[in-house]
Amino acid sequence: MQPSGNLVADTICRTAEIGLTITGAADAGNITIIDATPVAVATTCPECGHPGTKRDHVVRTLVDLPVVGFPTRLHVRVPRFLCTMASCPRKIFQASLACADDRSKLTHRVTRWVLQRLAIDRMSVAATATALGVGWELVNQVALDACRQLVYDNASHLDGVRILGVDEHVWKHTRKPGQPSNLVTILVDLTPLVDGRGPARLLDIRPGRSADVLRTWLQERDPGFREQVQVVTMDGFTGYASAVDQVLPGATKVMDPFHVVHLAADKLTGCRQRLQRETTGRRGRKDDPLYKHRRTLLTRTDYLMDLTPVW
Structure with a gap:
């Protein structure tokens, strides 16, 4: 018609x-x-x-x-x-x-438009809300609901995860007494990155940083997912390690390269500080060789110029 x-x-x-x-x-x-x-x-x-x-x-x-x-x-x-x-x-x-949808305030194509502006064009939530003439809270909630639907309603979202990455992230840098933790646990699929098929995939973000957080997330997954995970990469936090031991006893625990380098740098710094105190009886000063070259000790040789003096 x-x-x-x-x-x-x-x-x-x-x-x-x-x-x-x-x-x-x-x-x-x-x-x-x-x-x-x-x-x-x-x-x-x-x-x-x-x-x-x-x-x-x-x-x-x-x-x-x-x-x-x-x-x-x-x-x-x-x-x-x-x-x-x-x-x-x-x-x-x-x-x-x-x-x-019934009782919805936005059309379906506005929801898609919001996701495109935020994810592809890198617009802020505030700028997107201004363009639509609506509030920040509405745009933020629409984006969250749409992302949850895209991720959790996808039955194949967790397929093929053999290498699971776990790390914490500071969600916000200020926290008042009584407020929940400002840390979150991030779970990433590193399988495509290791296989050379593409970048890593974000699987989920859970509030808090503890063994219970990771243990609960793993227990919520079906047995097929837990059986396919072969390697779990993490930092040196013992809480994550204990959760993996309990729920994924067959998986291999490894420390990711960033934390390996960071741990080695901390040990080298501690050794330098100990030698400084043993040789001079005090903390380092700006003209002391050990203190003056503290950054050089932590720099890769590839980044050092030929004229850079070591001592």
Whole structure:
């Protein structure tokens, strides 16, 4: 059926691809308002499946893609129906829209647009919210919900994980008394990186840094996942090691290169400080050879110039 709206406006705003046709528009300052109606609606009751009779209309407001740089609001005229089944508990029902979930404030394509701006264009949440004319909290929650759906609803998300990376990360650098830990546990699939097939994959982030955090995450996975993990890379934290010993007894524990180098550097620094105290009886000063060349001792030979004096 040919829509009765404005074909030119539908083409410019691409509303036809989301099942709407434009019937009017208005300029509300910094926001563009577009009036639209559904091209087709389902008249069957979602409760019993029987057809309904038209009762009235309601206007549903949806956030849509910006038009020429201005935030857009769709005012969709949605029909409501009376259920013809006398025994049906739902007497009145509202037609659903293909462009948005029921009770949602945003269209589906806005959700995709938000993810593209944040993940691909590296826009901030604040800039994305400003472009849509909505609050920071709404954009942040939409992005979190969409990412969770993309990750956790994917049945193959954890397939092929043979090398599991575990590390902590400081989520925020300020924490008031009584607030939860500012550390999180990050779990990464290092299999594609080791095999040369691509970069590592982020699997999950869990609040806290303890053996219980890692143990709980591993126990929540199915036995097939735990059996396929062959190597677990981590830092020197004994909590992670004990969790792996308990849940993945057949996996090999290794320390990742960063922490190996960091541990060696700490030991070398401790040795230098001990020699400084034994030879001079005090801490190092700026003219002492051991103190003066403390950074040189921790620098790779590849980065040292030929003219750089060692002593």
